[in-house]
Amino acid sequence: MEKKSLLKSALLTLVIVIFVIGSWEIYLRNKGIPISYDDGPPLWANNRAMVYEPLDDAVVFIGSSRIKYDLDIPTWQNKTNIHAVQLAVEGSNPRPALEDLANDPNFKGRLIVDVTEGLFFSKSGPLDKTLNENIKYFHDRTPAQKISFFLNKPLESQFVFLNKDYFSLNAKLDELEIPRRAGVFMMPLFPIEFSHNTFERQMFMTPEFVVDTVLQNKVKANWAFFASLGKGAPPMPTAELDAIFKSVKVATDKIKARGGEVLFVRTPSSGVYLQGEKIGFPREKYWDKLLTYTNCPGIHFLDYPAIDHFVCPELSHLSRPDAIEFTKHFIDILEKDKNWKLTNSNKLN
Amino acid sequence: MVFNSYTFIAFFLIILFLHNLPLSWKTKKINLLLASYIFYAAWNPPFILLLWLSTVIDFFVGRALYTQENHYKKKMLLIVSLIGNLGMLVFFKYGTFLLENFVALCNAIGFDYHPAEPNIILPAGISFYTFTTLCYTIDMYQKRSEPVKSLLDFSLFVTFFPHLVAGPIVRPPQLVPQFEWPRKASLKQMTDGLLLLTLGLFMKVVLADSMLSATANSVFESKDLLPTLDAWIGVFAFSGQIFLDFAGYSTCAIGVALCLGFVLPQNFNYPYAAIGFSDFWKRWHITLSTWLRDYLYIPLGGNRHGKIRTYFALMATMLLGGLWHGANWTFVAWGGLHGIYLWIERYLKDRRHAAHSHKEPSDTIEVRRHPWISFFYALLTFMLINITWVFFRADTFGKSWQLLQSMFGLVGEGKALLTTLAILKVSIIVPLIVLFHWFMRNTKVLNVAYKLSWFWISLVWSTLVLMIIWAQESGSSFIYFQF
Structure with missing residues (x-):
């Protein structure tokens, strides 16, 4: 074999890689795209590890995407000095997270469960997949994975192109939207302006999205697509629904028995989406029964004039300014109506 | 840790730096050995004990196998080594499988036997390092190659992090001689x-x-x-x-x-x-x-x-x-x-x-x-x-x-x-x-x-x-x- 080395090639490779990555990053920044963290299992597990803080220092949130958009974490933390540990996962049924926390003897804190009826009262199945993977990752994660996560953080904090959902190779291939085969499920794509994620796992839509009805209509079309999947399906048998109530009660009782607290919240939706939810999931059969059955307090946005008027740009999630407003009122309701002590004199780290 | 991770990039840069410092060859080998243990412990630290156990047993048994002239004692030593190596492999890798098959057999012949389900975690790479140490023991038994002189070299042969968890499965003559003299990568x-x-x-x-x-x-x-x-x-x-x-x-x-x-x-x-x-x-x-x-x-x-x-x-x-x-x-x-x-x-x-x-x-x-x-x-x-x-x-x-x-x-x-x-x-x-x-x-x-x-x-x-x-x-x- 040749005795010469590949040093010249290695150096040129380095130059090419830096040049291409640098150009790509500058291009994305010039388009005004903000930093967004990969909301995969490592980030979820990092938050999951925070649930052991004392009851007065943290509140844990589980649920679906609504609480991730609607709870403005900086506002929450500025107003309360209490950590908001966000464990909700978009498009998921939060019951596996509830059970995971209930079965963790070291969790004795306060838990707020966001209820989107179509997801919360769904059968176990594909909707649990992401959350179950996150839970497994948390319990199995190795020291090496923890270190990788902390090494990754400064990179993701600096580079816009490290947005796996929109700029990875697979994301770009998905954007080609190659026509699907008949009968094959394809996850619809969401515009990037709708899906940004902070390190604290708060999701937000950009100001451009809030004013752009074309983008909003794309997301509305996605909701219609998801709704169409369930069309024609028979209603859930009473026995199955009862089993869900029962399992939720078992979980909430476990947490309360250890001194923890559980509260359910129904975050805003609007327009035809809300109308559809009212028809599909009548309040007395689902929400009211959930509170009665589990004997837990709850906050339904329609019960409080301060938070009942929000208009969701794409019918299901709040814009960031509205999320700030919602969070302020939500804290007030928790303190005044539900007697939660939410002001902590200790400064957050 | 896996090669495709930020942890490995940081780890590898540190190892490269240490390996190219003007230190004695023995110090560099100790560095490599410690690094290999860290590499392995990054999965599940307690399992490093298994690695140590396997290393120590095979080093001493291997040396004794090579020098032992008494045929009966030699066979006993081989059996000790095989039990040590294969025993761990069987327990951790095949324990649940064997139990399941035993239960199925019992039930098939009419015994209603339902033991508690064991919760055995498989140590990463156990099949690979078991085969690595096993071939050394067999080679010593058959006097195919010389015993490794130092425990440090043998430990490094077993544990050297690039091959530890998924091979290539190395034989003693392929790697041990490389630890005997100072080695540093050329530019090529x-x-x-x-x-x-x-x-x-x-x-x-x-x-x-x-x-x-x-x-x-x-x-x-x-x-x-x-x-x-x-x-x-x-x-x-x-x-x-x-x-x-x-x-x-x-x-x-x-x-x-x-x-x-x-x-x-x-x-x-x-x-x-x-x-x-x-x-x-x-x-x-x-x-x-x-x-x-x-x-x-x-x-x-x-x-x-x-x-x-x-x-x-x-x-x-x-x-x-x-x-x-x-x-x-x-x-x-x-x-x-x-x-x-x-x-x-x-x-x-x-x-x-x-x-x-x-x-x-x-x-x-x-x-x-x-x-x-x-x-x-x-x-x-x-x-x-x-x-x-x-x-x-x-x-x-x-x-x-x-x-x-x-x-x-x-x-x-x-x-x-x-x-x-x-x-x-x-x-x-x-x-x-x-x-x-x-x-x-x-x-x-x-x-x-x-x-x-x-x-x-x-x-x-x-x-x-x-x-x-x-x-x-x-x-x-x-x-x-x-x-």
């Missing part, structure tokens, strides 16, 4: 190593994880009967994934070792260009197949005791080789199917040899003079190998049978599962892998690299790096870690 070794590391990561991160794994997983995890197209695409996807994942790991391991100045044996040699199954096993997981040949097939009689014994040795080796991969009867079936392929190949070869008895018999099917015919045989081999992957990847025989039915159109119309994009990815990548293997089957990647101009190497190399970055798929485990 360093750049060659970095190129191999990049190539290995590209195979794993971009092709296996980003392009193929989701398709393979969705097909093998589907509960429905599938259309023929979906079933074949899923199997091809796994076929590509398993090669790219494992060969990617081996390429990374060889590259990392080279950056430190050490040479590890080649583990893959373009197996999907194999012409026949003997040829396949000379190209796939080479260090395992040579291990099985030397420590199982030959002791079982090899081809020295007549045809029946040869066929028995072949099948026994393949069945145990299958079981080595995992505690499931499907792995045994995978090995058995390879055994049958090897039987048929041997039978055809024997018949041909009988017809042309003036020719020397060869272990592999001869490469035909006409390249197209050879390529046809390679494709036939590849297609038959794909059938074996069904048993390797499916969790149960039920799933394997269901998939085979779908592949061969034995069921009605199945439920379409794969997107057009997924089908396109597999249809482009897998044929390209086969073609690449075909054109590379008699050469090596570094030889080809050195034939290119430095500018072209840079273009290819930077494309690989950019694709790795673009894939954004860091951190997933390698398939062979579970073995």
Whole structure:
């Protein structure tokens, strides 16, 4: 074999890689795209590890995407000095997270469960997949994975192109939207302006999205697509629904028995989406029964004039300014109506 | 820790820095040993105790085996070592499997036995380091090589992090002499190593994880009967994934070792260009197949005791080789199917040899003079190998049978599962892998690299790096870690 080395090639490779990555990053920044963290299992597990803080220092949130958009974490933390540990996962049924926390003897804190009826009262199945993977990752994660996560953080904090959902190779291939085969499920794509994620796992839509009805209509079309999947399906048998109530009660009782607290919240939706939810999931059969059955307090946005008027740009999630407003009122309701002590004199780290 | 992680990049930079400091060779070896323990502990720290136990037992037993003249005592020492090594492997890897089969047997003969389900965690790479230490003990017993002089060198031989968890399975003469004298990578070794590391990561991160794994997983995890197209695409996807994942790991391991100045044996040699199954096993997981040949097939009689014994040795080796991969009867079936392929190949070869008895018999099917015919045989081999992957990847025989039915159109119309994009990815990548293997089957990647101009190497190399970055798929485990 040749005795010469590949040093010249290695150096040129380095130059090419830096040049291409640098150009790509500058291009994305010039388009005004903000930093967004990969909301995969490592980030979820990092938050999951925070649930052991004392009851007065943290509140844990589980649920679906609504609480991730609607709870403005900086506002929450500025107003309360209490950590908001966000464990909700978009498009998921939060019951596996509830059970995971209930079965963790070291969790004795306060838990707020966001209820989107179509997801919360769904059968176990594909909707649990992401959350179950996150839970497994948390319990199995190795020291090496923890270190990788902390090494990754400064990179993701600096580079816009490290947005796996929109700029990875697979994301770009998905954007080609190659026509699907008949009968094959394809996850619809969401515009990037709708899906940004902070390190604290708060999701937000950009100001451009809030004013752009074309983008909003794309997301509305996605909701219609998801709704169409369930069309024609028979209603859930009473026995199955009862089993869900029962399992939720078992979980909430476990947490309360250890001194923890559980509260359910129904975050805003609007327009035809809300109308559809009212028809599909009548309040007395689902929400009211959930509170009665589990004997837990709850906050339904329609019960409080301060938070009942929000208009969701794409019918299901709040814009960031509205999320700030919602969070302020939500804290007030928790303190005044539900007697939660939410002001902590200790400064957050 | 895995090669495709930020933790490994940081770890490797520190190791490279320490290894190139003006320290004594002994200090550098201690650094490498400690680094290897950290590398292993990064999965599950308590399991490092098993590694120590295995190392210490085999070092002292190995030395005693070599010097012991009393035949009875020598046998006892060998048994102690085998119990120590295989006992751990059996407990951690096959404990649950054995218990399940015992329970099934009890229930089959009428005993209602339901023990508590054991919760045994499989230590990463236990099959690999057990085979590494086992061959040392057997070599000492048979006085095939000299005992390792120092515990430090032996510990480093067993634990050296590039090969520790997924091979290549090294033999003492391949690695131990490299620890005897100071070694530092030359500039050529360093750049060659970095190129191999990049190539290995590209195979794993971009092709296996980003392009193929989701398709393979969705097909093998589907509960429905599938259309023929979906079933074949899923199997091809796994076929590509398993090669790219494992060969990617081996390429990374060889590259990392080279950056430190050490040479590890080649583990893959373009197996999907194999012409026949003997040829396949000379190209796939080479260090395992040579291990099985030397420590199982030959002791079982090899081809020295007549045809029946040869066929028995072949099948026994393949069945145990299958079981080595995992505690499931499907792995045994995978090995058995390879055994049958090897039987048929041997039978055809024997018949041909009988017809042309003036020719020397060869272990592999001869490469035909006409390249197209050879390529046809390679494709036939590849297609038959794909059938074996069904048993390797499916969790149960039920799933394997269901998939085979779908592949061969034995069921009605199945439920379409794969997107057009997924089908396109597999249809482009897998044929390209086969073609690449075909054109590379008699050469090596570094030889080809050195034939290119430095500018072209840079273009290819930077494309690989950019694709790795673009894939954004860091951190997933390698398939062979579970073995």
